[in-house]
Amino acid sequence: MKQASRHITLAIAALSTLFAAGCRQDMQDEPKFFPQRGTSFYADGRSVRPQVENTVARNQLHEDAYFYTGLTNGKEGDGLPFPVTEQVLARGQERYNVYCTPCHSRVGNGIGMIVQRGYSKAGSFHSARLETAPLGHFFHVISNGYGAMPDYSAQIVPADRWAIVAYIKALQLSQKATQADVPAGAHVEPLSSIAEREGLPSSFADAWTLPATAVTGTSDNGLYVLPVPGTAAPASGANSPAHTNSTTSAGSPAGQRAPQQ
């Protein structure tokens, strides 16, 4: 009995599915607008409606012009539109490292990885001109691009652009910091003397460059793969450290490494 009722339920379900498939609702034929296509519904024949006069779409008021453009009376202004806190700087650093380091590098010297691989030179933030440039200039460059640099207005919201500007200012200051700039107890020392004390090559304090050659065509394209703990290190060939060393020694002074940019 139980079995029979299950069969009947299944049959009803199957029939109703067939029935539903058979009768078309023709929803595709209902009246609707197609983007950029005309219509006879409105007197002016346009399906895209003009904005209602004297109204502003939500979130598009942009009353604080400086916050959204970095300009005052058409000129790049100086100053952040909100107070710089540690949180703002941390956010700026994080966004800078995501969006700007590929070309400008972590220290802002303009030789990020993409530039090292052939992109137009991005220029250093530590030039006399950019050190004295108004903050609005940086905001404007991020928002509108500059020469070979594309704009980042779609990727970075205005508040984050300002946070990046604040961080660039901090980067600039960090390159020229003196003992008077740091709180009591902190100590400013040239990178070269730290390198010397730590036994690093003196070239450590120079701008870091990539080796001029790379190994390709091996099974791992010249990458050194760390041996799995507990197994013997790979003897030789594509995976051996000697192999990677030859990459470095071929084109650059010993001791120079690619920085984490």
Ligand code: HEC
């Ligand atoms: C794809 C590479 C690339 C990225 C990513 C990039 N830039 Fe640039 N940037 C450049 C290049 C190239 C120039 C030099 C443009 C020129 O002089 O034609 C430049 C120049 C600049 C300048 C100098 C403008 C001047 O007055 O000389 C600033 C400031 C700047 N970029 C800020 C940024 C910031 C901030 C970011 C991250 C939000 C960023 N850039 C991301 C490539 C890049």
